[in-house]
Amino acid sequence: MSTSLPVIDLRSDTVTRPTPAMREAMARAEVGDDVYGEDPTVNALQARLAVELGFEAGLFVPSGTQSNLLALLAHCERGDEYIVGMDAHTYRYEGGGAAVLGSIQPQPLVQAADGSLPVDAVEQAIKPDDPHFARTRLLCLENTWHGRVLPMDYLAAARALCDRRGLSLHLDGARLFNAAVALGLPPRAIVRHFDSVSVCLSKGLGAPVGSVLLGSQALIAQARRWRKVAGGGMRQAGILAAAGLHALDHHAAALADDHARAARLAAALEGMSAVRLAAQHTNMVFIDVVAGGTDGFRAHMEAAGVRVSVGYTPRVRLVLHRDVDDVGVERTIEALRSFSE
Template sequence: MNIVDLRSDTVTQPTTAMRAAMLDAKVGDDVYGEDPTVNALQQRLAAELGFDAGLFVPSGTQSNLLALLAHCERGDEYLVGMDAHTYKFEGGGAAVLGSIQPQPIAQSDDGSLPLDSIASAIKPIDPHFARSRLLSLENTWHGRTLPLDYLRSAHDLARTHGLGMHLDGARLFNAAVACQVPAREITRHFDTVSICLSKGLGAPVGSVLVGSHALIDKARRWRKVCGGGWRQAGILAAAGLHALDHHVARLAEDHERAIRLADRLRGIGDIDVLCQHTNMVFIKLPVDHLRALDAHLGEAGIRISSGSLPTVRLVTHLDVDDDGIERTAVAFSRFFDKR
C-alpha cells in the first residue's frame, strides 16, 4: 500500500528523472570552488532572483543562520516574527553561535509584521541597546503569501532606518506561483534570500542562499566554521537544478489539491477546517480523538502530524496525487462515521 504522507513537503522522494540527473552530475571539490554543478546551481538561482552570488548549503536552517551571521555582528539584533521559523524553530542559532539578539514581533494573521510595530522596535543608537541591523521576513508563512505591496513598504521602512533585509524563502516558489509573478518580483526587495530545494521542489537535500558578493563571501566563511563545507556536492546540486527545471510550475497542482482536500474535509464529523493557503490545510480536531485517529489513519496508509495539539497541518506535495487526496478524505470520513 502506498503511503500518503501529509506531515510535510520535506518527505518527498527524488523522482526517477531526478535520480538520473544526480547520477550523471559532473562533480568536483566544492570547498575549493571546483564543483561545476554546484557552481551552476548557485549562479542560476542568483541570476534568476536578481543577485550577484549564491551559496549551496545542507539545510534551510543553516542558510538562514549564515545570512544572519553575514548581516550582523556580536551585539547586533534582528527583527523577526514571533512565530517565524528563524526565531522559533532553528534552535536559537543566531544567539547561540553569533551572539545576535532576536527582537520578536507579533505577526498579523497574514504573516506580515505590522509596519508600526517594526518602527517602534528599532533601537536608537545608544550603548544601552543592541544595534538594530536586520529585518527578517518569511514567505510563505504557514502557507500564507505576503502581499507584494507589503514587501515594498517593509523594504522602504527598513531602508529608512538603515536595516538590511533577509527573506526566509523556504517556500519562495510556492509564493511566486500563488501570486502569479516571477519569484524575482518577491526577492527584489531583499539583500539575502534563502531558498529550500527539499520541500515542494522535491530535491532530497539542500538550500541556496543568494545575495551580494560581499555577503555571500562572509556566509561562505561561516559555512566552513559551522561545518557545512562539502566536497563533491554536485550530485545533490544536480537534483536542485532538475527541480528548478521541472518542479516549479507544477506547484500549482499541490495548491489545487490542498483546496480540494479542504473542501472534502468540510462537513466531516468534528473536523473544523480553519484555513487553506497554498499547499497547506489547517484543521482543528477534538484532542480526545487524536490518538485513535492517528492509529486509524495509519492503518489506511495516511500519515499526519497529529501530536497532542488540536490544530493539525496537512501538507500536499509532489508525492500526493489525486488518489491520495481521495483516500485521505475517505479515511477521515470513516473514522468520524464511527464516533
C-alpha cells in the same frame, strides 16, 4: 482498518523523494571540490539562481536552517539584533542558532494573520543608538508562512521602512516558489525587495537536500566563510546540486498541482463532524480535531495508511506535495470521513 496500499505522508513537503529522472541527473553530474569552489554543477546552480532572482551571488548549503543562520551571521555582528516573527522558522524552529553561535539577539514580534510583521510594530521595536541596547541591524521575513503568501504591497512597505531606518532585509524563502505560483508572478518579483534570500530545494521542489543563499558578492563571501565554520562545506556536492537544477527545470511549475489538491481536500472537509477546516493556503490544509482527540485521530489515520503530524494542540497541518497524487487525496478524504462517522 488496515491497508497494504502505499502510505500517504502529509507531515511535510520535506518527505518528497527524488524521482528516477532526478536520480539519473544526479548520477550524471559533473563534480569537483566545492570547498575549493571547483564543483561545476554547484557553481551552475548558484549562478543560475543568482541570475534568475536578481542577486550578485549564491551559496549552496546543506539545509535551510544553515542558510538562514549564515545570512544572520553575515548581516550581523556580536551584540546586534534581528527583528523576526514570534512564530517564524528562523526564530522558533532553528535551535536558537543566531543567539547560540553568533551572539545575535532576536527581537520577536507577534505576526499578523497573514504572517506579516506590522510595519509600525517593527519601527517601534528598532532600538535607539545607545550602548544600553543591542544594535538593530536586520528584519527577517518568511514567505510562505504556514502556507500564507505575504502581500506584495507589504513587501514594498517593509523595504521602504528598512531603507528609512538603515536595516537590511532577509527573506526565509523556504517556499518562495509556492508563493510565486500562488501570486502568478516570477520569484524575482517577490525577492527584489530583499538584501538576501534563502531558497529551499528540498520541500515542494522535491530535491533530497539543499538550500541556496543569495545576496551581494560581499555578503556571500562572508557567508561562505561562516559556512566553513559551521561545518557546511561539502566536497563533490554537485551530485546534490544536480537534483536542485533538475527540480528547478521540472518541478517548480507543478507546485500549482499541490495547491489545487490542497484546495480540493479543504473543500471535502465541509460537513464533517469530528474534524473542522481551520484554513487552507497554497499547499497546506489546517484542521481542528473537535472530537475523538488527537491521539485517536493519529491512530485512525495511521491505520488508514495516512501519516500526519500531531502536536500538542488540536490543530493539525496537512501538507500536499508532489508525492501525493489525486488518488492519495481521495484516500485521505475517505479516511477523514470515516473518522467523522
